[in-house]
Amino acid sequence: MRDSLLKKISDYRKSGNYEDGIHFAKQQIENLEDKEVISKANLMLGNLYDQYALQKTGAKKKELQNKALKHLKKALDFNKFEALRGMANVYHHQNKPKRAIHYYKKAHKADPTKAGSFHNSLGNVYQRMGLNNNDKNKLIKATKHYDKSLSLADSKENRLIPLTNLAILSKNLKNHKKAEKYAKEALEIIEKTESNYVKENMKNTLADILEKR
Numbered sequence: 001m002r003d004s005l006l007k008k009i010s011d012y013r014k015s016g017n018y019e020d021g022i023h024f025a026k027q028q029i030e031n032l033e034d035k036e037v038i039s040k041a042n043l044m045l046g047n048l049y050d051q052y053a054l055q056k057t058g059a060k061k062k063e064l065q066n067k068a069l070k071h072l073k074k075a076l077d078f079n080k081f082e083a084l085r086g087m088a089n090v091y092h093h094q095n096k097p098k099r100a101i102h103y104y105k106k107a108h109k110a111d112p113t114k115a116g117s118f119h120n121s122l123g124n125v126y127q128r129m130g131l132n133n134n135d136k137n138k139l140i141k142a143t144k145h146y147d148k149s150l151s152l153a154d155s156k157e158n159r160l161i162p163l164t165n166l167a168i169l170s171k172n173l174k175n176h177k178k179a180e181k182y183a184k185e186a187l188e189i190i191e192k193t194e195s196n197y198v199k200e201n202m203k204n205t206l207a208d209i210l211e212k213r
Contacts, residue, residue, distance in 0.1 A: 002037050009044045016197035018052035039078035043086065046072035050090050065090050081111035088121065095132070097125050099126035119145040120162050127169055142169055160189045164202050171209050183209045 005028055012021025027046040032038045034077040042128035049068035053061045068090050075083040101122065126150040130138030133181035146169065167182035183206040190199050190206075 002034070005037070005204050006040055006044065007207075009041065012176065013044070013048055013051065014196040014198070016053070017052075018048050020092070021048045022052060036078045039075045042071045043075035043079045043115070046070075046075060046086050047085070047089075050086065054093060062094075065094060081107050081114060084110055085114075085117070085121070092121070092128070093124055097129050100125050116149045116154075116158060116162075118149075119152065120149035120165065123149065123162070123165055123169075127165070127172075131172060139169065139173060156189050157193055158191075160186055160199075160202070163189070164206060167206060167209050179209050 009021060009025050009028075012018065012024060022045065025041055025048060026211050029038060029041050032041065046068045047138075049071065053064035053068065053207035056064060069087060072083045072086040072090070075086075084103050088107060091103060092100035104118060104121045104125070108115065116153045116178050123142045126138045126142035126145060129135060129144060134145065143166070146162045146166045150159060150166070153159040153162065163182050163186040167186060170179035170182060187203065187206050187210075190203050193199070
């Protein structure tokens with residue numbers, strides 16, 4: 001029951017069907033008694049709200065992000081690292097870099113073994129700061145974090161996200177040769193691994209980088 005329930009919520013997220021996933025997760029949480037399963041379901045629900053919010057603007061976006069934070073806080077007892085990272089993601093999406101960095105560091109402290117994810121996330125924050133403020137130093141800092149994330153990847157699958165981010169950053173820095181190199185390697189990994197909604201979005205982004213080089 002537990003595994004099938006959590007898998008179904010996860011499948012909604014993987015398919016990009018965030019609205020139905022939220023509806024399903026909320027219904028299920030009301031009927032759960034196991035505190036650990038409730039915590040995990042809240043974690044997944046918080047992440048669904050965060051992703052759904054990215055499809056909205058204005059007051060609706062803020063409302064969904066606040067709901068994401070509410071559910072992620074409820075997951076701190078059994079899923080501290082994932083909940084803190086989820087909260088950091090929300091703050092990053094709200095363009096609150098200092099708060100995002102603070103929570104990414106708290107997540108890293110909760111589980112130092114996830115260092116690759118930590119450096120990739122910091123790279124995302126510094127890339128946005130650099131682009132928003134036309135600050136090349138921040139973009140260089142982002143590159144260093146992505147490179148560190150890539151060096152820590154223990155499988156081809158785990159190389160995918162930092163490679164994609166390096167391709168995007170290299171394009172923004174007008175280093176087209178590097179952008180092409182990273183994009184090609186990332187696309188090769190996507191072609192050899194199981195597809196999902198996130199990977200399909202990455203594939204489109206990477207293909208666009210190669211077309212416009």
